[in-house]
Amino acid sequence: MHRFIVYQYGKVGSTAVVETLNTLPETEAHQVHFFGPAAFEIIFNKLLDPELSEYFFEHSSGQLQGNMRVYRQFRQARDKGERVTVLTMFREPFDWFRSCIAQEIDDHINTFRYSLDRGGIAWDSDEEAVTLGLELLLTRILGALELAGGIDNLSMEVRRGLKRTMAFADDRDFEQFLFLLGRFLAPHFWFATNLRPALETDLQDMERLSTDLFRARKEWGNIYLLRYEQLQGAFDSALRDLGYADPPQLAHSNISAEKPFSDAISAVFASPAARQLKRLCQSETDSFLGYGSLRTPG
Numbered sequence: 001m002h003r004f005i006v007y008q009y010g011k012v013g014s015t016a017v018v019e020t021l022n023t024l025p026e027t028e029a030h031q032v033h034f035f036g037p038a039a040f041e042i043i044f045n046k047l048l049d050p051e052l053s054e055y056f057f058e059h060s061s062g063q064l065q066g067n068m069r070v071y072r073q074f075r076q077a078r079d080k081g082e083r084v085t086v087l088t089m090f091r092e093p094f095d096w097f098r099s100c101i102a103q104e105i106d107d108h109i110n111t112f113r114y115s116l117d118r119g120g121i122a123w124d125s126d127e128e129a130v131t132l133g134l135e136l137l138l139t140r141i142l143g144a145l146e147l148a149g150g151i152d153n154l155s156m157e158v159r160r161g162l163k164r165t166m167a168f169a170d171d172r173d174f175e176q177f178l179f180l181l182g183r184f185l186a187p188h189f190w191f192a193t194n195l196r197p198a199l200e201t202d203l204q205d206m207e208r209l210s211t212d213l214f215r216a217r218k219e220w221g222n223i224y225l226l227r228y229e230q231l232q233g234a235f236d237s238a239l240r241d242l243g244y245a246d247p248p249q250l251a252h253s254n255i256s257a258e259k260p261f262s263d264a265i266s267a268v269f270a271s272p273a274a275r276q277l278k279r280l281c282q283s284e285t286d287s288f289l290g291y292g293s294l295r296t297p298g
Contacts, residue, residue: 003077003084004029005070007198009190011099012089012228017235019251024244032067036198040068051175055107077220084221085242086199091228092291093187094278098269100183102259105130111176112137118169130261134268140166140177141184142277151188151283188283199223203288211290213237
């Protein structure tokens with residue numbers, strides 16, 4: 001039995017990869033968003049927060065149990081000397097953030113309404129609340145980047161300190177901003193905060209096999225890093241590296257179905273403020289993965 005674990009930060013094609021791997025003979029694949037004791041403790045403590053929204057409580061609590069089961073199976077397989085392969089993916093961070101907001105808008109709209117109301121900004125419809133709330137969010141993220149001097153300087157301690165240097169209506173307004181800022185930063189920090197502690201592997205430990213595929217060899221198997229924008233090609237190369245002569249076509253999963261307020265969200269992400277923020281999305285992770293050079297003024 002060849003075990004695959006697809007370990008990633010979401011919205012990077014993981015569902016299609018897992019579904020396709022499970023069509024292969026003598027193969028079992030699972031996807032996880034958090035992995036290992038340190039990550040489980042962090043998620044558990046977040047779930048105890050009474051201010052956490054019902055959406056994220058239900059979503060994360062269900063994932064926690066499933067992810068713990070997969071981690072247990074991983075340790076059992078590793079201890080028995082069985083073959084384990086970990087796949088993870090990366091995606092252009094600003095495009096990932098746009099997708100994140102669009103797919104989670106049913107929950108974020110409540111945050112936007114609150115910030116607008118407390119800030120004295122009038123809105124007449126839910127669509128206008130999304131537009132104005134998202135514009136406010138992007139403006140605040142720009143301010144945070146300028147104050148910190150770049151993404152890599154936005155440690156949790158620095159983020160907490162933004163309460164003293166930026167204007168927020170109250171504690172709840174600030175905490176909601178911190179949550180969304182964390183979502184914005186996730187692709188930049190995930191490999192250091194999640195991949196490293198869970199699998200003792202840094203990005204710099206990975207060998208570049210091509211522009212869309214990286215590999216790290218471990219005693220228990222390989223870790224592959226696949227580029228979302230060329231996912232089929234990266235997937236094919238990873239499987240051939242593992243000895244699969246004829247990799248299958250990736251399954252098509254309906255994970256980008258039409259979401260509410262998609263036009264309003266697209267318009268804000270095409271605005272001058274959004275383009276400016278995208279140009280500032282420069283981090284060490286970005287440089288390693290080759291995205292920084294893709295951002296040109298415009």
